[in-house]
Amino acid sequence: MPVPFLKRIGLKFSLNDPRWGRGPENGEQPQNQDSKRPSDGPPDLDQLWRDFNQRINRLFGKRGGGGGGGGEGGGMMPDMRGASIGAGIIAAIVAFLWLISGFFIVQEGQTGVVMTFGRYSHMTPAGFNWRWPSPIQTHEIVNVSTVRTVEVGYRSTVRNKVGRESLMLTDDENIIDIQFAVQYKLKNASEWVFNMRDQEETVKQVAETAIREVVGKSKMDFVLYEGREKVAFEVGQLMQQIVDRYKAGVQITNVTMQGVQPPEQVQAAFDDAVKAGQDRERLKNEGQAYANDVVPKARGAASRLAQESEGYRARIIANAEGEAARFKQVLVEYQKAPAVTRDRMYLDVMQQIFSNTTKLMVDSRSGNNLMYLPLDKLISQSAADTSAARSGAPATMPPPVTVEPTPNLELPRANDARSRESRNSRDRETR
Numbered sequence: 426m427p428v429p430f431l432k433r434i435g436l437k438f439s440l441n442d443p444r445w446g447r448g449p450e451n452g453e454q455p456q457n458q459d460s461k462r463p464s465d466g467p468p469d470l471d472q473l474w475r476d477f478n479q480r481i482n483r484l485f486g487k488r489g490g491g492g493g494g495g496g497e498g499g500g501m502m503p504d505m506r507g508a509s510i511g512a513g514i515i516a517a518i519v520a521f522l523w524l525i526s527g528f529f530i531v532q533e534g535q536t537g538v539v540m541t542f543g544r545y546s547h548m549t550p551a552g553f554n555w556r557w558p559s560p561i562q563t564h565e566i567v568n569v570s571t572v573r574t575v576e577v578g579y580r581s582t583v584r585n586k587v588g589r590e591s592l593m594l595t596d597d598e599n600i601i602d603i604q605f606a607v608q609y610k611l612k613n614a615s616e617w618v619f620n621m622r623d624q625e626e627t628v629k630q631v632a633e634t635a636i637r638e639v640v641g642k643s644k645m646d647f648v649l650y651e652g653r654e655k656v657a658f659e660v661g662q663l664m665q666q667i668v669d670r671y672k673a674g675v676q677i678t679n680v681t682m683q684g685v686q687p688p689e690q691v692q693a694a695f696d697d698a699v700k701a702g703q704d705r706e707r708l709k710n711e712g713q714a715y716a717n718d719v720v721p722k723a724r725g726a727a728s729r730l731a732q733e734s735e736g737y738r739a740r741i742i743a744n745a746e747g748e749a750a751r752f753k754q755v756l757v758e759y760q761k762a763p764a765v766t767r768d769r770m771y772l773d774v775m776q777q778i779f780s781n782t783t784k785l786m787v788d789s790r791s792g793n794n795l796m797y798l799p800l801d802k803l804i805s806q807s808a809a810d811t812s813a814a815r816s817g818a819p820a821t822m823p824p825p826v827t828v829e830p831t832p833n834l835e836l837p838r839a840n841d842a843r844s845r846e847s848r849n850s851r852d853r854e855t856r
Contacts, residue, residue, distance in 0.1 A: 542561065
């Protein structure tokens with residue numbers, strides 16, 4: 426019985442009361458004259474019960490039949506009707522307390538799973554909820570917003586390895602050491618609570634099964650280097666399929682590879698093999714770069730030579746055709762006036778020869794001496810005189826040089842047709 430209720434109906438007793446077990450004070454009458462209580466010791470329980478019933482009857486407007494004026498037998502028997510009313514009030518209070526014990530609060534991001542006699546009944550959202558009190562219904566609060574993590578192959582840090590979980594066999598019969606972590610959330614709280622006995626261990630075993638299956642179908646180099654992301658993606662998909670088949674209420678969010686390497690016993694040999702492979706790839710890349718540099722240049726040079734040869738061919742053909750056309754024109758003119766044409770051809774040849782030479786020898790005919798004119802020196806001297814005139818210095822002129830005649834020297838003559846033809850042929854060859 427709650428103490429405030431007893432205080433409200435006027436029943437006062439306490440084990441700490443200094444009057445406990447003593448008689449009434451001076452001038453105070455006992456509540457029941459027929460009660461025989463000793464001067465010391467605990468109070469009489471029957472008297473306490475009768476006092477309680479009387480006060481209950483006075484509270485409800487009734488008087489008890491076992492009052493202070495009754496006989497001895499009536500004082501000892503409690504009022505049964507008052508006792509039943511008191512028991513009803515106590516039962517109502519107990520029932521009220523029992524009913525309010527069914528209220529519970531679910532925080533944000535959590536879900537309440539209500540069970541009726543141990544069997545799943547329903548789920549409750551976040552907030553203030555009520556269920557039938559125990560033992561009829563019970564509830565379990567599950568956090569569905571937290572991202573949970575399970576570690577496979579290591580604990581806490583990568584250095585703290587677990588060999589029986591991390592060592593795996595690849596498709597090319599090589600052993601590889603893998604440590605990875607799986608992050609997941611709950612998508613169905615009832616399935617998480619009822620469909621698996623040991624949830625965390627089940628998820629870890631599913632992760633280990635999935636990674637062994639994926640690695641067992643892959644080559645060692647693929648798992649070590651370019652295939653890490655693909656392996657993690659396939660493991661996540663396979664895990665999701667397995668937990669969906671189990672109806673575990675789990676959503677796989679991420680699979681992270683923490684460490685992928687060969688076993689420690691063969692780490693040194695594997696590093697040497699990796700370095701050799703890297704050297705091979707480097708040399709291959711250098712050779713490919715050299716080929717990419719040389720081959721285009723060679724192709725360009727070949728193309729340039731082909732174009733130059735084609736241009737030379739076209740030029741020679743065009744020159745030959747032009748010479749043939751010019752020869753035909755000269756032939757027509759020669760047939761009309763042979764003498765004039767010969768003189769003109771002779772003058773053209775002489776002009777061409779003298780324009781390409783820097784020395785000139787003139788036959789004086791008198792004394793059969795040759796006069797040598799250094800045209801290159803005359804030209805350079807004229808340039809020097811021009812500069813000297815600008816500076817104010819006197820100009821000098823080199824004297825002509827006389828050369829003795831050579832007995833085998835023959836000068837070109839106008840009537841020498843054979844020499845002209847030879848000169849024309851040389852001129853055509855030069856052009």
